[in-house]
Amino acid sequence: MSQPLLEVQQVFKNFGGFAALSGVNIYVNPGERLGLIGPNGSGKTTMINCISGLLTPEKGKIIFEGNDITQMTPHHRARAGIMRTFQIPKPFNSMTVVENLCIPLEYAAEHKTSLSVAEEEARKILTLIGIEALGDLKPTGLTQVDMRKMELARSLAGRPKLLILDEVMAGLSGSEVDEILEILFKLNEQGITIIMIEHVMRAVLGFSKRISVLNTGLNIAEGTPDEILNNPEVEKVYLGE
Amino acid sequence: MVSIDLLLNAVVAGILIGGFYAAVSLGISVVFGLLDIANIAHPLFVITGSYFTFYLNSNFGLDPILVGLILMPLFFVIGNIVYQSYYHFFEKQGAEPLRGLVFFFGVLFLIEVSIIITFGVDYQLVEAAYLGESLNLGIVNVSYRLFIPFLVGVLLTTGLHFFFAKTFYGRAIMGVSQDSLALSLMGADPVRIKSVAFGIGIATASMAGALLVMILPIEPALGREYIGRVFAVAVLGGLGSVKGALFAAIILGIAESLTATYFGAAWSSGVSFGFLLLVLAVRPAGLFGR
Numbered sequence: 001m002s003q004p005l006l007e008v009q010q011v012f013k014n015f016g017g018f019a020a021l022s023g024v025n026i027y028v029n030p031g032e033r034l035g036l037i038g039p040n041g042s043g044k045t046t047m048i049n050c051i052s053g054l055l056t057p058e059k060g061k062i063i064f065e066g067n068d069i070t071q072m073t074p075h076h077r078a079r080a081g082i083m084r085t086f087q088i089p090k091p092f093n094s095m096t097v098v099e100n101l102c103i104p105l106e107y108a109a110e111h112k113t114s115l116s117v118a119e120e121e122a123r124k125i126l127t128l129i130g131i132e133a134l135g136d137l138k139p140t141g142l143t144q145v146d147m148r149k150m151e152l153a154r155s156l157a158g159r160p161k162l163l164i165l166d167e168v169m170a171g172l173s174g175s176e177v178d179e180i181l182e183i184l185f186k187l188n189e190q191g192i193t194i195i196m197i198e199h200v201m202r203a204v205l206g207f208s209k210r211i212s213v214l215n216t217g218l219n220i221a222e223g224t225p226d227e228i229l230n231n232p233e234v235e236k237v238y239l240g241e
Numbered sequence: 242m243v244s245i246d247l248l249l250n251a252v253v254a255g256i257l258i259g260g261f262y263a264a265v266s267l268g269i270s271v272v273f274g275l276l277d278i279a280n281i282a283h284p285l286f287v288i289t290g291s292y293f294t295f296y297l298n299s300n301f302g303l304d305p306i307l308v309g310l311i312l313m314p315l316f317f318v319i320g321n322i323v324y325q326s327y328y329h330f331f332e333k334q335g336a337e338p339l340r341g342l343v344f345f346f347g348v349l350f351l352i353e354v355s356i357i358i359t360f361g362v363d364y365q366l367v368e369a370a371y372l373g374e375s376l377n378l379g380i381v382n383v384s385y386r387l388f389i390p391f392l393v394g395v396l397l398t399t400g401l402h403f404f405f406a407k408t409f410y411g412r413a414i415m416g417v418s419q420d421s422l423a424l425s426l427m428g429a430d431p432v433r434i435k436s437v438a439f440g441i442g443i444a445t446a447s448m449a450g451a452l453l454v455m456i457l458p459i460e461p462a463l464g465r466e467y468i469g470r471v472f473a474v475a476v477l478g479g480l481g482s483v484k485g486a487l488f489a490a491i492i493l494g495i496a497e498s499l500t501a502t503y504f505g506a507a508w509s510s511g512v513s514f515g516f517l518l519l520v521l522a523v524r525p526a527g528l529f530g531r
């Protein structure tokens with residue numbers, strides 16, 4: 001087996017005196033679908049912020065494709081192929097949805113084409129996600145659900161090798177969850193490695209090949225969805241929530 | 242009794258001068274409006290453009306507009322260097338904006354002193370064959386000295402408007418002004434993008450400087466008189482909106498011209514601030530603010 005695509009080694013992150021991550025280890029193999037779960041406040045988003053470069057851990061290493069990227073700037077990580085969505089979408093409100101997608105196409109994916117070619121490409125991605133009708137709207141006019149789909153589309157526009165999804169399913173209806181899952185399976189088949197952080201258990205259990213569980217900034221369990229479902233430690237954490 | 246042609250001429254002169262004010266203020270609209278950097282030295286970059294124009298015009302007979310145009314790349318590079326220094330010594334350290342203001346005060350005095358040492362404190366003006374002529378439209382008289390700066394100011398605004406709407410760099414600059422962290426996660430380097438934006442802001446100053454020295458004689462301290470006015474135009478137009486800056490500049494131009502015509506020139510400089518306060522009271526985000 002080749003080396004993991006991403007390896008998070010013994011990462012510590014404090015906010016003031018509060019330890020949000022206390023030596024977390026995570027890895028994901030090329031082409032894998034990893035689920036990351038844990039109660040609210042367990043450090044999942046903080047972990048993603050360390051991986052995407054918004055936060056620098058106090059201790060520990062982050063390795064991507066064999067390179068230590070712990071100190072790399074966020075924009076270099078994006079160009080290297082790491083894209084993430086935000087739990088609370090952060091679109092550029094002065095631009096239309098298509099224009100929003102053109103930014104990662106140009107910079108993260110280093111598309112280097114004319115604006116019209118990029119816009120055409122952006123529309124293809126919107127079609128894939130099923131929101132092609134929203135292309136010319138400003139994000140402020142979108143519903144929460146459409147905003148999440150746009151956030152997903154925008155991270156796809158960066159042509160990621162590793163796609164990290166921070167609760168993209170929240171607020172979606174059952175059929176919408178299925179729709180997005182279908183897209184994610186398709187993307188994964190095309191070779192994109194996916195880390196899914198999710199509270200919608202049906203989605204994360206059905207999607208992941210392997211699941212890692214965090215609680216209070218620590219790894220508490222790891223295994224296949226079945227193993228996680230039957231893990232007493234995990235059950236305790238979730239019932240005690 | 243109000244004379245119609247006096248009124249009409251005052252309004253037209255105001256519109257024309259407004260186009261010029263837009264050119265002077267665009268740099269502030271970009272740098273203060275989009276990057277949140279209070280570059281109070283901007284008018285001094287404009288004056289530097291004026292002196293370069295004066296020098297090349299009086300020694301080599303180059304057309305002022307042509308000088309303004311060929312200086313733009315040079316000013317772009319200067320703007321880049323100024324931003325990189327500002328970033329390195331202030332922004333990166335997380336310094337408070339007030340300390341950044343001290344930096345730009347320093348830049349302001351450095352430029353002013355350099356100009357005084359190089360050119361002295363005498364008034365200077367440029368020459369071009371068309372500058373003395375005017376277009377007679379019935380009761381309204383349009384002098385080229387004002388008309389050409391107006392036209393160039395409008396063109397500059399339009400060009401910048403399309404740059405922001407229709408280019409990758411322009412959109413990235415809009416992005417960096419809204420959320421520079423989100424932009425970096427899209428693969429763009431915020432420092433580089435801001436550097437380009439600052440460079441563009443300063444590049445507009447070379448053209449604005451060329452326009453200024455066409456309109457009136459310049460002296461080194463003139464720049465400081467424009468500080469209030471350029472910030473008034475940028476804020477009035479709605480921070481970061483170049484279209485807004487043009488409209489605000491024209492409104493201000495008309496208001497100043499009418500005041501000067503009916504109440505005397507001494508009152509006109511107070512008009513910009515009166516107007517600014519009035520608009521902000523009604524529309525805190527400015528005329529075209531988001």
Ligand SMILES: Nc1ncnc2c1ncn2[C@@H]1O[C@H](COP(=O)(O)OP(=O)(O)O)[C@@H](O)[C@H]1O
Pocket residue numbers: 015020038039040041042043044045046047
């Ligand atoms: N920027 C921050 N400053 C201070 N505390 C933070 C910050 N970000 C997260 N935290 C805290 O760190 C803990 C983990 O948060 P987070 O990673 O968002 O959890 P999760 O995504 O698993 O719900 C929480 O207790 C949260 O309050």
Ligand SMILES: [Mg+2]
Pocket residue numbers: 044045046087
């Ligand atoms: Mg979270």
